[in-house]
Amino acid sequence: MREAKILLSALSVYQRQMKNLTITVIIIISSLMLSSCGRFGNKQNENSREKRIVCVSKQLTEIIFALGAEKNLVGIDLSSTYPPETAKLPTVGYHRALGVEGIISLKPSAVYDNEGMGPEAVREQLKKVGIPVMEYSPTPDIESTVKLIKTLGKEFGVESRADSVCSKLESDMQQVFAEQKAYTTHPKVLLIHFGLAMNMYFVVGNKGNANDMIQWAGGINGADTSGFKMLSPEFIAKIQPDVILATDFGFDRAGGIEGFKQLPGIALTPAAKNNKIFRVEEHDLIYFGPRTGENILKLGKLIRQ
Numbered sequence: 458m459r460e461a462k463i464l465l466s467a468l469s470v471y472q473r474q475m476k477n478l479t480i481t482v483i484i485i486i487s488s489l490m491l492s493s494c495g496r497f498g499n500k501q502n503e504n505s506r507e508k509r510i511v512c513v514s515k516q517l518t519e520i521i522f523a524l525g526a527e528k529n530l531v532g533i534d535l536s537s538t539y540p541p542e543t544a545k546l547p548t549v550g551y552h553r554a555l556g557v558e559g560i561i562s563l564k565p566s567a568v569y570d571n572e573g574m575g576p577e578a579v580r581e582q583l584k585k586v587g588i589p590v591m592e593y594s595p596t597p598d599i600e601s602t603v604k605l606i607k608t609l610g611k612e613f614g615v616e617s618r619a620d621s622v623c624s625k626l627e628s629d630m631q632q633v634f635a636e637q638k639a640y641t642t643h644p645k646v647l648l649i650h651f652g653l654a655m656n657m658y659f660v661v662g663n664k665g666n667a668n669d670m671i672q673w674a675g676g677i678n679g680a681d682t683s684g685f686k687m688l689s690p691e692f693i694a695k696i697q698p699d700v701i702l703a704t705d706f707g708f709d710r711a712g713g714i715e716g717f718k719q720l721p722g723i724a725l726t727p728a729a730k731n732n733k734i735f736r737v738e739e740h741d742l743i744y745f746g747p748r749t750g751e752n753i754l755k756l757g758k759l760i761r762q
Contacts, residue, residue, distance in 0.1 A: 508613075511565040513552040513574050516744040517593060518543060520606055521569075523622050523747040526613040532563040539740045557582040567591050597666070599630055602745040622747050629750020633673050636757060640675035644760050647679045647698035647728070648742065652707020653720050657687040667742045670749070674756040676700065690722025700735070700760045701728040708736040735759050 511532040512518045518537035521527055527542065534552040537543050549559040553575040560568060560583065568574075568583060571593045580590055593609075596602040603623045610619020648661040648671065661667045662682040671678050679696045680686070703717055711717040714736075718729035728734050737759075741752045 509564060509566045510569055511549055511560050511563055511567075512537060512569040513549065513555065514569060514571040514593070515539070515552075515740055516596070516746055517569050517571055517609070519740065519746045519748075520609055520622075521613075524606070524610055524613055524615050524618050526609075526615060529613070531565055532560065536740075539738070555579045561586060561588070569593070571595055596745050598669075599626070599745060599749070602749070603627065606747065626747055626750050629754065633750055633753045633757075636754070637673055637675055640757075642761075643675055643677045644699040645679040645697070646671050646676035646700045646702060646760055647693070647696060648702045648704075648737075649693075649707060650685065650704045650739065652703060652711050652717070653690075656721070657689060658693055658722070660686055660688045660693075661742075662686055666745055670742055670753050670756060671702075673753045674760060676756075676760050690720070693722035694725040696726075698726055698728050699731075700733045701726065702735055702737045702742070702756075702760075704737055704739040704742075706739070708734075733760075733762065735762075 508529040509531045510521075510529050512521065512530055513534040515534070515537040518530070518533050519539050521530060522540050522542065530546055532547045532549050533543055534555070535548050535550060536552055537546075537548075547559075547563060549563070550556055552570075552573050555574065555576070557579045560579075565588055568588060568590045570590055572595055574580060574590065583590055593605060594601070596605050603626065606623050606626075607616070607619045610616050610622075648667055650659040650661055652658070660680045660682070661678075662680045662684045663678040664683040668678050679698045680688070682688075701717075701723065703711075708714075708717055711720060714732065714734050717734050718724060718732070723729050723734070737756075740746075741748070742756075
């Protein structure tokens, strides 16, 4: 009888220990599961969290739209005018004369730039408040443009879309070079930005992306100057361009072709006399992007009208 009581007592103790052990195991497993869920859950949230980008580069803005990643844009600079959907986005000022308050108010996770952002104080202020500025190098040729598109495609997780965009660009450029070889005449072309301002013309020189596009389209840049330069009406008349390309703002402000060809200096050119003054969008000639090839093909047809 005594042995039975001892046995029952021992069994009771054993059951309590097993019960406590079971509870402990359950708690440990639950903790591990919660910890695991939290860990993977946080990672998932981080991956699915949308970037909030303020883009102060018209080139980068167009590429982001081409990649279908525009949902990440919460603001752009005033020069980002393509595609037309950019008009729906808040603007933070001109990329070389930005104010930090407008950028901060949009609560971006990053600002995208390709070395055109200014003034320098804005960059420092953004750094102080913890908003990183993502710097992308300028693209002086098609090869570097393709690389940039693919880099952004990887960042947004749309590599296949980036490959398609690059394939089209490269295919268009192959056609550009094929047509370039067939040109037998090379019109003298002048690219005027902003039209007439303070009795001077802001002319795009014979170095840079715009110059390359004019040459690939079969033209010769009549401006014998590197980069942008202010030229007088007398100098414009002296150049005697066969074709004048006027960027949108200046062309529209002059009242179209009839108004533009009457401007000082312009009226004395073969371009004005033969009605070969054409409106072009600034963003089509100032940087290389997804549509560069097709824009050059259009330009080639334009200057031979």
